[in-house]
Amino acid sequence: MKLTDEEKAMLQGIRGEAVRRGMEMQVAVGEFFGAEDMVQVQSAHVMCTSDALDDAGATFLEELAGAGGRFVVPTTTNAGSVEFDHVELLQQDPSHVALQRRIDTSMVRMGALNCCTCTNYQGIMPPRFGEHLAWGDTGAVIFANAVAGARSNFEGGPAAVAAGLTGRTPRYGFHLDATRRGTVRVVVQEQPRTISDWGTLGCFIGRKVDDYWQVPVLEGNLGYPDVDRLKHLGASLASYGSLAMFHIPGITPEIRSTEEAFGLREPDRIIEVHPGALRETYDSFPAGDGSVDLVIFGTPHLSLMEVHDLARRLEGKRVNANVKLLLTTSSLVKSMAERLGLVRIIEEAGGTFLCGVCFYLMYPAEIARKLGVRSLATNSAKLANIIAGAGIRPVLRDEETCIQAAVTGRVE
Numbered sequence: 001m002k003l004t005d006e007e008k009a010m011l012q013g014i015r016g017e018a019v020r021r022g023m024e025m026q027v028a029v030g031e032f033f034g035a036e037d038m039v040q041v042q043s044a045h046v047m048c049t050s051d052a053l054d055d056a057g058a059t060f061l062e063e064l065a066g067a068g069g070r071f072v073v074p075t076t077t078n079a080g081s082v083e084f085d086h087v088e089l090l091q092q093d094p095s096h097v098a099l100q101r102r103i104d105t106s107m108v109r110m111g112a113l114n115c116c117t118c119t120n121y122q123g124i125m126p127p128r129f130g131e132h133l134a135w136g137d138t139g140a141v142i143f144a145n146a147v148a149g150a151r152s153n154f155e156g157g158p159a160a161v162a163a164g165l166t167g168r169t170p171r172y173g174f175h176l177d178a179t180r181r182g183t184v185r186v187v188v189q190e191q192p193r194t195i196s197d198w199g200t201l202g203c204f205i206g207r208k209v210d211d212y213w214q215v216p217v218l219e220g221n222l223g224y225p226d227v228d229r230l231k232h233l234g235a236s237l238a239s240y241g242s243l244a245m246f247h248i249p250g251i252t253p254e255i256r257s258t259e260e261a262f263g264l265r266e267p268d269r270i271i272e273v274h275p276g277a278l279r280e281t282y283d284s285f286p287a288g289d290g291s292v293d294l295v296i297f298g299t300p301h302l303s304l305m306e307v308h309d310l311a312r313r314l315e316g317k318r319v320n321a322n323v324k325l326l327l328t329t330s331s332l333v334k335s336m337a338e339r340l341g342l343v344r345i346i347e348e349a350g351g352t353f354l355c356g357v358c359f360y361l362m363y364p365a366e367i368a369r370k371l372g373v374r375s376l377a378t379n380s381a382k383l384a385n386i387i388a389g390a391g392i393r394p395v396l397r398d399e400e401t402c403i404q405a406a407v408t409g410r411v412e
């Protein structure tokens with residue numbers, strides 16, 4: 001790789017052992033992907049959950065912090081594995097709690113903003129058009145690439161930490177113009193309306209594309225989706241298809257027309273989202289006998305507008321005694337929702353807010369075993385995809401159906 005004099009100095013250890021290790025990792029990644037050089041990043045966003053890092057990862061971070069490692073660009077943390085205010089409610093293992101604290105302590109020691117959210121782009125660090133990033137959460141990356149027009153690959157935890165320490169990441173993948181061009185044309189014949197519809201649309205497309213290097217271009221009956229709908233579309237595309245980018249001409253900023261999205265080449269394939277496709281996709285998550293033990297909103301983390309909508313739907317209702325209703329969000333959103341009286345409405349109805357976590361990262365199989373959870377209803381296509389791996393039956397439905405499931409304990 002072609003390194004600048006400053007990057008060579010980092011690799012030689014002139015800026016300390018932690019930076020040397022970080023640059024060494026970045027060079028190795030770059031050489032693996034055939035990058036010609038490095039690019040300066042404006043920020044880093046790190047996946048650093050105890051369920052993923054375990055003791056070895058926590059020790060790695062402690063070594064970097066102990067070696068004087070300090071982040072040189074704004075660096076935020078993704079949602080974690082432990083909700084410290086609700087450890088007893090969820091019966092989380094003390095060893096997991098201690099491990100997440102070790103991780104958080106090292107990240108803060110190196111200068112991270114321990115925001116613990118997967119939606120850092122909503123209110124904390126909005127990405128800007130054209131800037132280069134080193135972000136880890138897949139939903140955040142696809143939002144940055146597609147909705148903001150910023151540039152990032154899916155960065156693994158160590159690579160994002162290295163980017164935070166060096167301010168560099170290898171120039172490959174979605175940092176390059178050629179990778180960002182459209183490859184698959186998606187003709188949408190049925191307009192998605194609700195937030196869950198947009199996530200379900202991402203599920204339908206992602207199941208058919210399923211290739212990180214593909215870039216779908218959506219056209220047709222789409223209306224004009226708001227930020228939360230695009231958030232769920234992107235998170236679902238990333239979950240089901242490992243996709244890091246999409247285009248919607250006239251909505252996302254990088255291209256103005258379908259023809260411009262593909263440049264001089266023809267799409268590799270054309271996918272049609274036929275009328276009834278969304279209903280068929282919902283039905284691919286059968287309700288079984290209809291019973292529900294758990295209802296979850298907030299994958300990705302709920303925005304203030306989503307919390308407002310759920311409070312309106314729940315006001316005057318009461319969650320069934322046999323059901324737990326959980327809402328995951330950032331502490332920033334919850335704080336504002338408290339000021340507006342929305343948290344009170346939801347908690348009076350029987351809901352519980354979890355801050356700084358996503359349920360699928362919280363050792364869900366262990367929680368399910370301890371709390372007797374067998375089935376889960378959610379409006380999040382992303383969560384419905386991941387949670388089945390924990391032995392929990394997911395039921396994907398729209399927002400109102402999930403509220404009714406929380407109140408009645410059943411999905412009809």
